[in-house]
Amino acid sequence: xxxxxxxxxxxxxxxxxxxxxxxxxxxxxxxxxxxxxxxxxxxxxxxxxxxxxxxxxxxxxxxxxxxxxxxxxxxxxxxxxxxxxxxxxxxxxxxxxxxxxxxxxxxxxxxxxxxxxxxxxxxxxxxxxxxxxxxxxxxxxxxxxxxxxxxxxxxxxxxxxxxxxxxxxxxxxxxxxxxxxxxxxxxxxxxxxxxxxxxxxxxxxxxxxxxxxxxxxxxxxxxxxxxxxxxxxxxxxxxxxxxxxxxxxxxxxxxxxxxxxxxxxxxxxxx
Numbered sequence: 159x160x161x162x163x164x165x166x167x168x169x170x171x172x173x174x175x176x177x178x179x180x181x182x183x184x185x186x187x188x189x190x191x192x193x194x195x196x197x198x199x200x201x202x203x204x205x206x207x208x209x210x211x212x213x214x215x216x217x218x219x220x221x222x223x224x225x226x227x228x229x230x231x232x233x234x235x236x237x238x239x240x241x242x243x244x245x246x247x248x249x250x251x252x253x254x255x256x257x258x259x260x261x262x263x264x265x266x267x268x269x270x271x272x273x274x275x276x277x278x279x280x281x282x283x284x285x286x287x288x289x290x291x292x293x294x295x296x297x298x299x300x301x302x303x304x305x306x307x308x309x310x311x312x313x314x315x316x317x318x319x320x321x322x323x324x325x326x327x328x329x330x331x332x333x334x335x336x337x338x339x340x341x342x343x344x345x346x347x348x349x350x351x352x353x354x355x356x357x358x359x360x361x362x363x364x365x366x367x368x369x370x371x372x373x374x375x376x377x378x379x380x381x382x383x384x385x386x387x388x389x390x391x392x393x394x395x396x397x398x399x400x401x402x403x404x405x406x407x408x409x410x411x412x413x414x415x416x417x418x419x420x421x422x423x424x425x426x427x428x429x
Contacts, residue, residue, distance in 0.1 A: 360398025
């Protein structure tokens with residue numbers, strides 16, 4: 159019995175070697191079988207598992223679906239409707255309009271512009287003849303500018319004062335008292351010292367020359383009459399007219415920018 163442990167110790171070493179060799183054979187055979195069963199396409203270069211490639215394939219498939227569907231909708235349906243079709247329509251319409259209407263210069267007026275009707279004012283002349291004149295309804299930018307009266311140093315300066323007094327007392331319209339208002343202006347300025355006795359305006363020239371020292375000037379145009387001069391107009395059946403030249407017109411019992419249309423007998427002034 160004392161020799162039995164020694165026998166066991168001598169037998170334990172070979173048993174362990176046998177078990178170790180047996181386990182190595184089992185492991186190597188299992189590895190060889192695993193390599194034979196594994197597919198030839200899979201090659202593992204690291205320690206990453208096989209399931210890592212599956213999510214990559216799942217992500218690519220929806221990406222292809224999302225990329226293809228919007229591309230088909232945008233290019234084939236919406237893009238031709240918005241861009242190509244209106245462009246073709248505009249090109250055709252513009253070609254028609256430019257081909258139908260001729261190109262005109264900017265300064266050339268259109269012949270199809272509507273013309274305004276012209277109104278006429280009918281009246282009778284003193285001889286009983288019917289006449290008419292067009293009525294102007296449009297504004298013309300070019301104003302008629304009348305010449306201003308010039309100052310003549312040779313005539314009495316009191317005549318200029320008489321023109322100012324007549325302007326202050328004149329009315330907007332005639333009252334058929336032209337010679338009466340001119341008499342008052344001449345008397346108030348001191349050009350004459352008494353009131354003329356003539357009644358008709360056409361007789362004022364003879365009265366001023368004979369009784370108050372006036373002289374007839376060599377002027378035939380009323381606008382060329384010097385400031386303060388007296389203009390006498392004649393008439394066959396009426397009393398005539400008398401007015402004083404102002405700086406920008408003529409004055410008697412009323413103000414006027416233009417002279418009387420009656421025949422001018424003469425321009426008179428006191429030197």
